[in-house]
Amino acid sequence: MACTVDARLTDQLYLDMVARFVGPATTVSVPCYNGVRVEVRTTGQAVAELGRRLALLVLTLQQLDLMNRDPPLVYITGAPGTGKTVVLVLQGVRWLRQGHDVHVISTLYTTRAVSTSIKQQLQMSLSAGPTPSLTPGSVSYHLYDIFNRKGDVDQAVTDLVACVNNGHLHVLIDEVSFDSRVKRGSRHTRLVTRLAQRVPHLYLWCAGVHNTEIPPALQTQVFTVPLRSAPAVLREIQPVIHRFAVHDYSDSGVPAPGDGLSVIRLSHHGNAHTGRWPVDCAQCGQDIAVELRRLGVGRSVANSPSRLSYRDVFVLTRSGDLHDDVTDEAGRVTSPASGVVQGLKDAGVPVSVLGVQDFLHNRARWEGAVQDVAVAATDTVTVAFYGWVTGLERRVVAVLQGRHQDDDAGWTDEETDRGDRLEAVSRCTTQLITVRTPPVTTTPPSLTTTTTPVTTTTPRHNLIQQPLPPPSPPRPPPPPPATTTTTTAKRRRGRKCVLS
Incomplete structure (x- = not known):
């Protein structure tokens, strides 16, 4: 500028110049013969865009x-x-x-x-x-x-x-x-x-x-051709398909619109975690909320088709002890919400709960909630017993390991895992989050190891998993008779096939 005051540089022009360099990104509409090109910059936008493409009607x-x-x-x-x-x-x-x-x-x-x-x-x-x-x-x-x-x-x-x-x-x-x-x-x-x-x-x-x-x-x-879920999600379902009377997936020969994002694996483990299962743990709810914020769920983005809403999210479990605050006629809370529900609410995530308790004790409320979830009428995260949402789908699904109270007598961890994969993981189209309880291992004091701190280069979702000490090596068995060698070997190989 030739002088301190220049009539050509108006206040509005000054603001426009500043905004051009340090302001928010601007949207420019340009006519294009090839259709609108969606710009994907964040992980959440990638999940939203891939979920949109997977939802397009495709027939074989x-x-x-x-x-x-x-x-x-x-x-x-x-x-x-x-x-x-x-x-x-x-x-x-x-x-x-x-x-x-x-x-x-x-x-x-x-x-x-x-x-x-x-x-x-x-x-x-x-x-x-x-x-x-x-x-x-x-x-x-x-x-x-x-x-x-x-x-x-x-x-x-x-x-x-x-x-x-x-x-x-x-x-x-x-x-x-x-x-x-x-x-x-x-x-x-x-x-x-x-x-x-x-x-x-x-x-x-x-x-x-x-x-x-x-x-x-x-x-x-x-x-047999998978149409709803990204390949990254299908790889979590396929290992258990052969254990049910269900036809396995086949290759259509047509590539999916995207492989999908890596599964986010959280662990119900550590001093801040409470309860037997993730559904009982407020910290698990807050950990899920952290991942939802990282994906930009519920974040208002003007004129952006690639965004995730709260209604795009399921949090599913088999556990029957899932409920929101239970109140009496005077409005007093007689039974506080399940831990994961409270953790999500404390983190500012709007939730609607579809649990077994409402079904048993408040059928009218349960029916209304089912109607709402079926058409995604309310912009809330649905936390549900996965049996109530059979046949539905969401772009983001968090699956909590757990059992119904009637399962404890007869269900193993392997059987619970099979049900979770077939019934709950299959509700996911794009981004899967799993929350599991680490297996209990018995380690002699002499074999206890110290863990190395995680460096800052580790992905965010891996930081939540606490490293576990390695299992103790099996004691060498006494030499078996020659006639039982084959049987013992077969039994050992069978144990190695158990899913983790």
Whole structure:
């Protein structure tokens, strides 16, 4: 500047120049023939963008072939995330556009959420636009509990037969099982068989994970191509698939939109941690909150499509001792919230709880919470018993190791881990967080080791895990007889196969 005062440098121009160099990043809109390019700068934006791409509707050639053949009675089976529910919804939309009424059936309390989601999507398709040349059908929602109420199978058949129109009935049922070894399996079989016998023109499409004892009236279709979860998440599920009556994933030959981010592994271990399981620990809740903040969950970013909301997060556990503050009629807290819930709340994370206690003692509140979670109506982190969210998905899922109180007598850690992976980890599309209790090891005092401090170059999520002393070496056994050498070796190899 030639002088101390320059009329060309106005106050606004001065602010613009300062903002250009030291202010927040500006957004510039430029016309582009190739579409909008999303800029991803942070880990949270990467999770949000990959989750958005995974949520895009994709159908395999096998699924298209099934839709084109349009058989009347179908059972779709396959591992979690292979597009079973998506096909049910698409078939329901087709029936509605053909003018048929569609009946969505929830047979168990564990299917309330996914059945509500199907009903909501069908109703949204009706309001999306007029159906050409035909009056669309309507959506009906039926709730039963064939597990706890034996008479509900007969009641469901009676109700649905009364809905037959000119001999036609169109039914969708998700999350079914036909395994006669369990009560719900034999009753699902009886429901489908009786409907097929009593309705002349029955159109029933159902879906489930398990592939045992499928009724002969149903045409079986197996889906094996994973569509919902990133490969990094699938690698956590695949090791246990073969231990269930579930078809394994197959390679579609088409690469996923991204491998996904590394699993964040937290440990329920250390002086600040309390309780037997992570669900009882406020520190575990605060550790999860730290990771959510690092991902930018709930952070307001103007005009950014790549952001994570609280509604994008599940915190799931098998533990039955999960609840928010329990209050009496006067509003006094009679039972404080579970530790992980309190830890999340103390860290400023808005939560909604879907636990077993509400189901047992406040059914109306539980039903309302299920409806809310099914459509992600409230921008809160859902902390839930994973049985209540079967069939749903979220971009970020934290899985807490734990057991239901009824499991302690008969469930091993390995069995609990298998259930967690198949039922809870499979709810995740993009970013998985696990919180586990380290295995208990007995180390002689002479073998106790000191741990080396973690350097600052270690990733943040590894800092939360406390290093454990190595297990003591096994004592050498006495020389066995020659006739038992092979048996002993086989038993040792079997123990090495136990999942950690």
